[in-house]
Amino acid sequence: MILQFPIAHDDELLVSILARFVSRQGLRDDKVALDVLFGSRNIIPSALLQGHVQALLSHVDHIWLISDNEVIQRHSILPFFQSFVEPSRIQDVRYSLIYNDKSHVMTSIGVNASSTKWPRYYRYCPECVAEDQEHLAYSYWRRLFQLPGVIVCPKQASVHSRKN
Numbered sequence: 001m002i003l004q005f006p007i008a009h010d011d012e013l014l015v016s017i018l019a020r021f022v023s024r025q026g027l028r029d030d031k032v033a034l035d036v037l038f039g040s041r042n043i044i045p046s047a048l049l050q051g052h053v054q055a056l057l058s059h060v061d062h063i064w065l066i067s068d069n070e071v072i073q074r075h076s077i078l079p080f081f082q083s084f085v086e087p088s089r090i091q092d093v094r095y096s097l098i099y100n101d102k103s104h105v106m107t108s109i110g111v112n113a114s115s116t117k118w119p120r121y122y123r124y125c126p127e128c129v130a131e132d133q134e135h136l137a138y139s140y141w142r143r144l145f146q147l148p149g150v151i152v153c154p155k156q157a158s159v160h161s162r163k164n
Contacts, residue, residue: 014075016141125153
């Protein structure tokens with residue numbers, strides 16, 4: 001039974017929450033971490049659309065009071081695609097992220113077939129990281145920064161525009 005789990009931040013990717021947990025627990029073996037979090041060593045982690053949400057919540061729902069749909073809405077990139085994908089497909093993708101053992105959601109919403117250039121690495125705002133380190137003593141991956149086309153931190157851009 002998991003006794004500690006990080007508090008999720010607004011706009012934090014689910015994979016970031018999981019990475020903070022793994023780091024805090026000192027888990028060095030990826031398969032052990034997957035077994036602790038999901039109850040299976042056969043999970044394939046996904047940076048942007050992590051599936052197996054129900055399996056995860058079955059291990060942490062006693063300390064992370066959130067529904068499976070809220071996890072997807074608050075901590076995945078799916079909400080950013082909802083306006084561009086028919087509602088029935090979004091419902092199928094949601095179901096797949098929550099319950100299915102194998103996930104093909106990137107294909108289902110057209111990400112793999114698009115010509116959009118996705119970031120190859122996690123992106124971050126150095127100023128936000130510095131603020132996080134000062135206030136939290138750690139930082140986390142924000143989902144907005146992982147979307148294609150986002151090249152400026154909206155928070156820092158508004159701070160700098162107010163200063164000028």
